[in-house]
Amino acid sequence: MTATIASLGLIGYLSFSTSLVLATPLSIPRSEQATFLLPLSHEPSISPFIAEHNGTIIELLNRYAPIVKLSVEEEYYPSSVEYMLPHYSFLENFHGEKHPANHTLLTPSSLDQLPLFGSGQFLSISEPHNPQPFLLSDESNYLYGPAGQKGGMKKDEKGRGKVEEPIYGFGVDMGRGIVDLWYWTFYPFNLGKSIGPFGILGNHVADWEHLRMRTVNGTPVSADFTTHNGGRFSAGTIRWEDVIKHDGRPVAYSAAGSHGIWNEPGDHIYADLAKVFRLVDVTDDDGALWDTKDLVVPVRYWDDSEHRRRLWHDGENSWLNFRGRYGNRGENDCWWHKLVGICQLVDAPPGPNRFFGITPDCIIAPLAPIYSTYNFYLSSPAIKYAEANEIGIVQVEQTCTRPKRNPDDDDDDDNSNEIDDYDEETMYDEDRLEIWTIKGLTDYKGPNKHTVTMDSCKGVQSAVRAYKISLCTIDGRCLTTSNDRKVCSYEKGKKGYKFGSAVNLEDIDDWRWTY
Template sequence: MLAFSSSSILCIALLSISSTHARPYTNSRSSQTTFGTDEGGGELEEEGGGWFDALARKFAPIIYLSEDETFWPSSASFILPAFTVLNSSSSPFHPQPSILSTTNLDSLPFHGSSLHLGIASSAEDLVDRYNGQPTLDRDEVDVRIFGQPPPSKGEGEWEVIAFAVEKSKGGVIDVYYWTYYPYNLGKHVRTLGVVGNHISDWEAVMVRTVDGEAISVDYLAHTGDFGEGTVRWEDVTKEDGRPVAFSASGSHGLWSRPGSHVYASALNLFTLVDETSRGPRWDTSRRLLPLPYFKPSSSYPSDHRTREIFSGDSSWLNWRGPFGDFGQTDCWWSGIYPACQLVDGPYGPARESLKEPPRCILSKLSSSDDSKSLYSFEISSHLLPVNRTTFVGVRQLCRRFDGLPEFEGEGQGPRSRRGEEVVWGWDEISSENVTSGRFEMETSQCRRGFHVAAYGTALSHSQPSAKITKNAEDCKECSYLSELRRVCPYDEKGAVKGRSVDVRDIDVWGWQK
C-alpha cells in the first residue's frame, strides 16, 4: 500500500491521480460459536446473534490474488506473536507481554495510542531493527512477514474483518471488509528504485447497503483517494450475488477488474501501477469475523455515536497505534519526493474514516427545465440555529472537461485549484428546516466547458453576495463550511459528466462530529 500524507502531497504539486427506519440495534453476544480454526493456532469466533452477521455474509466479496503474489495474507493471531511493541523512539516498550496475542495486545496503555508495532530482524543497523526489508535480505527477517501461502490445491482461506457501520440515516449501513498482509512491497520508481515498502498492509472493500440491499461498492486501494472509488452495484462484477475484487501483486490494492491500474503519476517522471490478475481465489465468507463498529444506541440515528470496545479474541481490534514501524525520512530524494524505500506502517481496520460516506455520491444528470443543479441533503441538528436568522448554502465545484486529475491525494478529497470554479446557491433557513434538518436547493449549472465534480454545504448568519468564486473555501461570512463530496453522475449507459446534476445525498452533514 503506497500512500502519501497530505503534507507530502503539498511537497509534490506534480502528483495526480489518473426512508424507512433501521431495525433496532441489537448486540447479542450470548451465543458465540466457533466457525473456523486459525492457522496461527487460535480460534476464530463469530459474534453471533447480531443483524450485522447476516448482512456482512450476504455481500462478502470474492477476491482474486495476483498470479505472481509472494507476500500473502494472514490473520492477527498468526502475525501478532512476531510483533514487538515499540515506543516513539522505535525501542521496545516496557512492560509488554512476552508474546503478543489477540487477547493481550489491548493490555497496553490507552489501547496503544502512543505506541506502534514492529517485527524484529537481525539487522545490525538499530534504526531498522524492527523494520526489516525481506526484499534485501530474506534471511534477516522473521519468515512470518511473508504471510500464509494458500494450499497447492484449492482456494485460500484467510481471516477477514467485516465492520458493519450504521450511518446517519436509518437503513443505511456500510460494510467494510478488511484484509491483512504482513508486508507491502513498494513500487519501482525510475531513477529512485523501490519506494513504499512497509510492515503490514490493510486493504478494504466497502459495500453500501440501504434496507439490506447493496447499492454500490467502494474499491479502496491504498486508502485515501488513490483507488478506483465508488462503483454502482449494477456495474459490479459478481459471483453468487457477491462483489468480485482483484488484489494487486505485492501492494494488494483492491480493484474491480484484472489488468494494469495507474493510480499516481508525476508528469513524465514516473507512474505508480497496480497489476492485478486472476490468481488464487479467496472466498472471504469462509473465515469472516462480522462486528459492529458502533456501540448500541438508545436512539437511532444519533449525532453522537461511540465506537465499540471489543473483548476477548477480538480485543486486539481496539489497538490505536500503527501496525508497523516508522519509515525513513532521510533518503536523498526526500526533498522532492515524499516516499523513501521504507514508509510508515498503517493503522488498523477500526479507523475513524469508517464514519465517512462513500468516495463518491452516485447521482443523475439534472432534468430541470432551466438546467439548474438540484441538491437534496440533510444537516445534523446540532449545527442548525435556534431562534436566529441563518442562511444555508450549497457550493458546487465545477471542473474543466480537459482531463484535469480527479484525485487530490490521500484523505484529501476534491479541492478547488486551477481550472476549477465554485458556483454558490443560498437560501434562508425556515423553522421547518430546523425541525427536519432537510433541505432542497438548487444552483446554476456549471458554465460551458465545465462539469460538476463535487459539492458541499455551508451556514452563514448573513447571505454572502458572491455567486461564483475560484476557491471552495472562500466564504468569510460562513459559520460552518463542510468538506466537499465527490459527485459521480450516471445515466442509463453508465458514468457521464455534465454541467448540472440531481443529487439525493443520504449522508447527513456533520452527524459524526
Template sequence: MYKKTEDVWKWRLYAFVTICGLMSTPTAAITPEVEQLIRAWSPLVWLHSEEKFLPSSVEFFLPEVTVQDNQGVIIQDYVTPENLIGGEASTALHMQTREPLDCPSCYNLDMFFGQPIENGGVPTYTIYREYDDAFNTLDVSYFAFYPYNRGKDACVGVPINGSCAGAEKNLGNHVGDWEHNALRFRNGQPYMIHLNVHSFGAYYEWNETTQNFHFFVGEEVRSAGNPDYDDSLYEKDARYEPQYPPTVELMGTHPVVYSANGSHGLWGSPGTAWTTWDNLILIPWLPSNVSYEGNLNWLNFLGDWGNSAEGCEYEIVTGECELGSGPSGPRSKVDFPDPQPKS
C-alpha cells in the same frame, strides 16, 4: 488541471457529506437478515497470479513482533490478540519484528509470506455499523491483513524517455498491511462501495439498472514523482489521478476486486480467487471511547502495525523510504460520513 480536478473532488465530496448529514446512534445486536446481507456482499478478491505475500490472521502475525516506542525500547513482549496494549497509551507505539531484516528492502522472514487462503484459511475482519436513520443505513468494512507489503522499483536518478539514468531502488515496502473495502446499504440494498488503495481510493454508486457499481468519484494521490515517467524532474508532493475502472463487477452479489501484486491495493478491474465469505469474523462497530475485549482486544491498538522506517536517504527526492512505517489499524479508517438521523 490539477487545481480544477481538486476543486471538483472537494465540491462533490462536500455535496455527498451534506446529503448524508449528521451522526446518529448505531443499533446494538445483529439480526439474521443483517448477517446474511454482510455475507452475501462480501468481496471476491483476486490475488495476483505471482503474489508471494499472502494475507494472514492477526494471531499468526502478533507472536512475531514486539511493541516498541520511537526510541526502540520494547514496551511489550510476547504479544497476543488478548493482551496487546491499546488506547491512548499505544498511539505513539509501533510493532517491530523480533528478527531483524537483512536490509530495509529485504523480506527474509518466513512470516512475510502469510498463510494459505484456501478453504477459509485466512479471516476477513468485518466491522459493521447499523444506524437508526430514515434509510436503515448499514456500513460494512471488510478488512484483510497482510504481514508484508512489497513496494515498487523507482528511479532515484533522472528519468529520461521512459528509462532511468542512474540508480533504481525498491521503495515503499512496509511490515504490516491493512487493506479494505467498504459498503453502504440503504433499506437492505447496496448504495455505495469504497475501494481502498493505501492512502487513496474511489467511490462507486450502485446502479439498479445495470446491477453493478459505477464510478462516482476518485481520490487524488500525492506522489513523489510524475506518474507518466517523463523527463521532468521529480517533484515531491506532485499530484496525479489514478485511472480507476469505470465499474465494479459482481459474481452473484459479491463485488469482484483485484489485489495488486505485492502491495495488495484493491482495484475494481486474476490469479487466485479469495472467497472471503468462507471466513468472516463479524465485529460490531464501537465508538472510539469504548474498548473491545477478549480476542478482539487487538483492535484497541492505535499505533503502527509494522516496523519503524529505514533506508530513507532518498525520501527527500522520492517521498518514500525503502522501508516505510507500518500502517494504522482498522479503527482509524472512516469511509463514509454518518447518515442523517430520523427527524
C-alpha cells in the same frame, strides 16, 4: 511508572464490561481525525434497540463477504492477525526508544493491555525486511503469509490457488436505513514499488487494505475500492450496477505486493512521486482466489447513528482496541527522501478500527437535463448549532468546472451533457481547470429534508464536480460552511459515470462538520 499502572487499571475496568463505548467527537473533518482517540467516557452501549439490530448488521457483513482475486505475481499473501502476533519481538515508539515485547500480551485477547492501548508504539520484528528485490533471510519467510510457505497454498477443484484467511468486517449504522460494511484485509508484509535508481521504495511490515460497501435498507447501492491512502488515484465509489459480482457479492482485485483494492483487473496508477515517477498497481484474474464467505470476523462499529459512540471490544476481539502500529518504524534519512518523499522502508500502518463515520468517496447522482436539484439532511449537531445561532437559511454551492479554454474558443452552450473528451484526471487537475460556483438558497427546515434547485453549469464542457452547504441567518450572513462533497454523475440506463452540467442529487448522509 504511575502512568503505566493507571492505564492498566483503566483497562481492567474496561474489560469488566462486555460492551462499552468510546466517545469520539465526529464534528472533526476526516483530514483532521486522529486514527484513534483515547476514551473520553465509558458507559454501557448495548441497549435493547441495539441488541435487536446488531444481528442485522452482522448478517449483512456475512451476506456480502467479498471475493478477493490475488495477482498471479503475488508473493506476500494474507494472514490473520493472530498469525503475525507471535513474530513481534520488540516495541518502538516514534522517538526510537525500544522495549522487549511481553509475549503474554501479544495475543488477540490481550493486545489492548499494552500501556495506553499501545498508542504511539510500533509492534516490531527483528528479522530482515527490506527486499531489494528479495527477502534474503530464511528467518523472514513468515512474511510471505501462510499460503506463501512451501506447500502452504491450497487448490480448488480446478487447480487454482485458494486462500482461506479471515477478513475483518465492521458494520456501521449511518441512519436512514444506511449500513456501511467495511471489510479489512491483513497481510504480514507490503512490497513497495521499484523506482529506478532508488530501488524498491515503500516496503513495510504489515499491511491493511479495505473495501467499503454501502447498503440502504439491506440493498447494496455502491462500493468504494480504496488503495493505500485513498484519494483521487483510487477507484473510489462504484455504483452497484457496475461492480463485478459473484453470487451477489462484490469481487475485488488485489494489487501484487502492495495489495491495493481495485474494482477490475489491469494496471492502475495510484500515485505520482515528484511528478516524475508514477506508481502502478498490477491486478489480474489469474492468481489465487480468496473467497471470504464464512471467513468474516464481524463486529459492530458504534452504538447507533444518533450517538455515534464507538464500541469497546472484548474477548478474542480485544485486539481491535489496540491503537499502535502493526509493524516496524520506517526510514526518512535516505539521500533521495527530499526528492521523492519516501525511502525503501516506511512506517507500518495502524489497525483497521479507524474513523468510519464518513460519506463515500463521492455522492452518486443521475444527470438532469436543465436544472440541478440537491436534496439533503442536516445532522443533529448541525441542527443544534442552527437553533442556537438563529439560522434561517441554508445555502448550497454547486462547484462547476471545465478545462481551461483559449479566449477565441467558441463557448455556445447547447445545454448538452455530452462531454466525450473530459476524463477524471482532468476533472481534478486544478492547473488545467476553470472552477466556479453557483449558489442557491432554501429555508432552514431542521431535521426535515432540504431541497434546493439551481441553474446548471453553463458553458461548453462544463460539469458538476461537488457541492457544499452553509448555515446562514435571515439577513444573509453565512456563519459556517461545510467541506465539499464530491459528486459522481451518470446517465440513467448506462454503465459507468458521465460528466454533465446538471444533476438530480439525493444525499441521504447527514451533513456534519466543524461548526
